[in-house]
Amino acid sequence: MQDIYSQVIPQAPYVIWAYALIWVSLLGFVAMVFARLRRLDKQMQVLEEALKRREQQA
Amino acid sequence: MKRGYLAEVMLVLGAVLTTAAFLMTFFWAPPSVYPDGRVDFAQKIFYFHVPVAEASFLVFFFTAFYGVRFLMTKRKEFDVKARIATEVTLFFVLLTMATGILWTRVEWNVWWQWEPRLTTYFIMTLLVIGYFVLRNSVEDEERRATYAAAFGILAFIDAPISFFITRVVQSTHPVVFKSGGLEPPMLVTFIVGQIGMLMLGYAFYQLRLKEEELKERLEALKIGLGG
Numbered sequence: 001m002q003d004i005y006s007q008v009i010p011q012a013p014y015v016i017w018a019y020a021l022i023w024v025s026l027l028g029f030v031a032m033v034f035a036r037l038r039r040l041d042k043q044m045q046v047l048e049e050a051l052k053r054r055e056q057q058a
Numbered sequence: 059m060k061r062g063y064l065a066e067v068m069l070v071l072g073a074v075l076t077t078a079a080f081l082m083t084f085f086w087a088p089p090s091v092y093p094d095g096r097v098d099f100a101q102k103i104f105y106f107h108v109p110v111a112e113a114s115f116l117v118f119f120f121t122a123f124y125g126v127r128f129l130m131t132k133r134k135e136f137d138v139k140a141r142i143a144t145e146v147t148l149f150f151v152l153l154t155m156a157t158g159i160l161w162t163r164v165e166w167n168v169w170w171q172w173e174p175r176l177t178t179y180f181i182m183t184l185l186v187i188g189y190f191v192l193r194n195s196v197e198d199e200e201r202r203a204t205y206a207a208a209f210g211i212l213a214f215i216d217a218p219i220s221f222f223i224t225r226v227v228q229s230t231h232p233v234v235f236k237s238g239g240l241e242p243p244m245l246v247t248f249i250v251g252q253i254g255m256l257m258l259g260y261a262f263y264q265l266r267l268k269e270e271e272l273k274e275r276l277e278a279l280k281i282g283l284g285g
Contacts, residue, residue, distance in 0.1 A: 004097055011099040014164045018103045018157040019080070022110065025153055026076075026258065030069065033265045040272040047279040054283070 065264035068257045075254025079105060082247040090244075100164035105247055107157040109255035111179075114150035115217045117143050117259050118186070122214035125207035137203035140210055141193070142266045146259060148186045155183055166230070175231035178220035185213035 083105040090101035124140035127133075158176070163169050170176065192209050196202035224233045240248065 007097045008099040011164050014100055014160045015102050018160045019106065021156050021160075022106050022153055025149070029149060029262060030265075033262070033269060037265070037269055037272065040269065040276060044272065044276055044279070047276065047283060051279060051283055 062264075062268050065261045065268065068264070069261035072254045072257030072259075072261055075250050076106075076258065077254075079109075079247055079251030079254055082243075082250060087244045087247040088241060098165075100161055103157055103161045105251050106255075107154065107161060108248065109252040110150050110157065111154040112252060113255045113259040114147050114154055114182075115221055116256065117150060117263065118147040118182070118214055118217050120263070121147060121189070121210040125210040125214075128203060128207040129211075132200075134199075134203070137207065138270050139267065140207060142263060142270065144186060144189050144210060145266060146262050148190070149262070150259065151179075151183050151186050154179070171230065173231055174223045174227045174229045175220065178216060178223050182213070182216045182220055185209075185216055189213060 083102050087102075087105070090098040092098050120143035121140050124136045124143060128136035128140060158179075159169055162171065162176075189206060189209055193202055193206050196205055223229065224231050
């Protein structure tokens, strides 16, 4: 068992880094896109309401 | 509405499958061993490195596909689709390079080697970055889209070259499926990860497309309000 650990441990940091990079990047990408979509949705609502108000006034 | 819903379904399915593949990688797939019997723990990187690389090739195909469609029709929507496909390609390409370099450091004791697969993939990385450099250097919208479409089509030629080069030219990069050398649990783990990653790629593309469409509608509304 100790023999296996001595083979695995030197390689482990590279494997951990690889998977950490992948997961952080995937989550980061999704989080960024959803945050921007939410912001755009809010802006859209505000503008649509403004447009509706203007149409009612006219 | 339909696009957003499908993208979210694919995103959830992709997340479930990639998470399953991650767990299978470490708790189910047997460890690979070197010819001398030592455990090859770094081989675990393969289960995500290859799916990410395959996703980059596949998404890059859509850069060329929509590039061709743009040149045939001159419709702006195809230029937007090609640009977004290239954005998603860049994301996957950078992940492939990063995970590949980490694997290379363990297996070959160097961070980089100018062997055929790595070199052609590096060229593809530069071409994908070059696509955006080109876009940013042309101000006229029509010319920018035309140049980018032509560049995207030409750049994509490198993808099949990079994919098949290890099967044609002597290379130190492993060719996993050449001799069907994966044990069933390894193969299943890989396939689950691959399908999951492709679903994520599709979801990323559709979500970015939805964002672009929202931006355009927003601009149109602003113009409507300003006029």
